[in-house]
Amino acid sequence: xxxxxxxxxxxxxxxxxxxxxxxxxxxxxxxxxxxxxxxxxxxxxxxxxxxxxxxxxxxxxxxxxxxxxxxxxxxxxxxxxxxxxxxxxxxxxxxxxxxxxxxxxxxxxxxxxxx
Amino acid sequence: xxxxxxxxxxxxxxxxxxxxxxxxxxxxxxxxxxxxxxxxxxxxxxxxxxxxxxxxxxxxxxxxxxxxxxxxxxxxxxxxxxxxxxxxxxxxxxxxxxxxxxxxxxxxxxxxxxxx
Numbered sequence: 001x002x003x004x005x006x007x008x009x010x011x012x013x014x015x016x017x018x019x020x021x022x023x024x025x026x027x028x029x030x031x032x033x034x035x036x037x038x039x040x041x042x043x044x045x046x047x048x049x050x051x052x053x054x055x056x057x058x059x060x061x062x063x064x065x066x067x068x069x070x071x072x073x074x075x076x077x078x079x080x081x082x083x084x085x086x087x088x089x090x091x092x093x094x095x096x097x098x099x100x101x102x103x104x105x106x107x108x109x110x111x112x113x114x115x
Numbered sequence: 116x117x118x119x120x121x122x123x124x125x126x127x128x129x130x131x132x133x134x135x136x137x138x139x140x141x142x143x144x145x146x147x148x149x150x151x152x153x154x155x156x157x158x159x160x161x162x163x164x165x166x167x168x169x170x171x172x173x174x175x176x177x178x179x180x181x182x183x184x185x186x187x188x189x190x191x192x193x194x195x196x197x198x199x200x201x202x203x204x205x206x207x208x209x210x211x212x213x214x215x216x217x218x219x220x221x222x223x224x225x226x227x228x229x230x231x
Binding site for chain 2: 033035037043044045046047050091095097101102103104105106107108
């Protein structure tokens, strides 16, 4: 069975600092994709970044990067130079690599940026 | 281009009534997904469609829940004889292709269902 674990229910970070949101996963699938989504207080789910299990390099998208450590089964999200608008819930998620499939989500981390 | 749209944005109903929630995926996206999110919780998978067929209905909580998709596009989630525990935000998502990064799901704004 697949499982995503996010151990930080809430985090407070000073504006302009970097922040790392932890995510570990468990799966028996040989290939899989890892995702991070942001959910602001308005409720929409915003796709941030994707990492394939076969990718040799860590994914980056602007201020977001994914610290992928396959052997440790971790896929931490790093946000550089945090901004007030980064305050939101962040969900780590995973799906098998094959055909279209549901995404399994973690329980989320609430990130609050202090001015 | 247009994103995923859902209607209504809010629905208040009385216990025991039936409700229909609609999702319009991004044009050209082959896969469509329904999730449920209770207040302060993570996302709970309900069902997904590949084209008009539903390979995975494992998340539907009871036989009061059903969904269909027609023409490989619009989907409707129906909840019969609603109960108070059905109150949640129902999120729809679509993905462009199957597999790998093509499975990245883009979400609609959700329908907030309140059962009185």
